[in-house]
Amino acid sequence: MCHNRIVFTFLFLVFSCSFVFAQKPVVVERQVTLMGSVFNITLVDKDSISANKNIDLTIEEISRIENLISEWQPHTQISQVNQNAGIQPVKVDKEVFDLTKRAIDYSKMSNGAFDISAVSMDKIWRFDGSMTEMPSQESIKKSISNVDYxxxxxxxxxxxxxxxxxxxxxxxxxxxxxxxxDKGRELMQKKGIKAGIVNASGDIATWGTQLNGKPWAIGIRNPFKRQKVAKILKLKNSAVATSGSYEKYAEIDGVRYSHIINPKTGFPATGLTSVTIYGPSSEFCNALSTSIMVLGEKEGLNLVRKFPEYHYLLITDEGKLGSKILRAFY
Known part of the structure; x- marks a missing residue:
């Protein structure tokens, strides 16, 4: 009797282990609002329970960052820095300090086309379709009086x-x-998650592959043909960011003015409708795409070509497409 019980128990354990090893990875996606924007988090994990727990951890990480750098929430370190402008220095965490230092480096590399102090700019431009004439030169000049990295x-x-x-x-x-x-991806990789996407409203970090072993397919919108994509990027361990004027812009006397404003001049960017950059870091992709929108096609290409790990897709206001594209990143 005892012997039979031992055999039965052994058979049950073998069956249970076989069931566990037979489980296939799953893909779980969740949409959530963070940092005032829509995030889509996709993970390839061993099962849905594990995937949802890891998505929760990713959300916690992004919320942690928001509670450090948001300028809209009065308790954050960046809000404290802003409240003490012209008064005194504010001590911040090394993470915040390093991010600010990198932002200043981006300003230097772009000759001021990128500038995190641009948030102090007076809002004299409207991009809701109601603007029919240019602001005065005096108001434009005044609008950037507090902008300078x-x-x-x-x-x-x-x-x-x-x-x-x-x-x-x-x-x-x-x-x-x-x-x-980037930080959400980094956390998941440390947790052993082999593949996924953190999509922060178009600022995207990817790693690994889809369940079928193929790279992640990221479609880049064609602003002149809304139902079509300009390119489909096939990415593995990579990131992508797009800056564009096709959703928010002012059209005055037949010229399209982007909502992305040159922090040095106070004038909106013109010439490029969309700039997509892809390479290792989503943060740096965004710094480059914003800079290039301001610099324009010629100067922008001169800038991005200094960084061979980063690639581009530019669409001009006339619909001309220029690109340097790799099939996939490894």
């Missing part, structure tokens, strides 16, 4: 940020979501 003073020894002038502000609307996508 060179007035962001960093103290690496004390880990402080000081904005020189009252009225200055900094914000990470341009690279914050890309940074969060």
């Amino acid at each position: 060179r007035n962001i003073i960093l103290d690496s020894i004390n880990s402080t940020i000081f904005l020189k002038n009252k009225g200055m502000k900094i914000g990470f609307g341009s690279i914050g979501k890309g940074y969060a996508a």
Whole structure:
């Protein structure tokens, strides 16, 4: 009797183990609002329970970042920096300090086309279709009076940020979501998740492959043919970001003015309708795409070609498409 019970138990354990090993990975996707934007998180995991737990961890990581760098929430470190503009330096976490330092580096590399102090710009442009004439030169000049990345003073020894002038502000609307996508991917990779996508409203970080072993397929919208895509990127361990004027812009005297404004001049970007950059880091992709929208096609291409790991798809206001595309990243 005892012998039979042992045999039965052994057979049950063998059957249970076989069942566990027979399980196939699953793909689980969840949409959630974070950092004021829609995030789509997709994971390839051993089962749906594990996948949902790991999506929860990814959301926690993105929320943690938001609670450090949001300029809209008064308790965050960046809000404290802004509130003390022209008054005193503010001590921040190393993570916030390093992100700010990288942002200043992006400003230097783009000769000021990228500038996190642009959030202090007066809102004299409207991109809701109601604008029919240009603002005055005086109002444009005044609008950028508090914008200049060179007035962001960093103290690496004390880990402080000081904005020189009252009225200055900094914000990470341009690279914050890309940074969060990168950090979400990094966390999941440390947890052993072999594949997934963190899509922060178009700032995308990918790793691994789909269940069928194929790269992730990311469609880039054609702004002139809304029902079609300009290109389908096939990405593995990569990232992508797109900046464009095709959804928010003002058209005055037949010229389209982007909602992306040149922080040096106060004028909206013209010439390019869409800039897509892809390469290792979503944060850097976004810094490049924003910079190139401001710089324009010629100067923008000169900039991106300095970074051979990064590739581009540009669409001009006339619908001309220019690209340097690799089939997939490994």
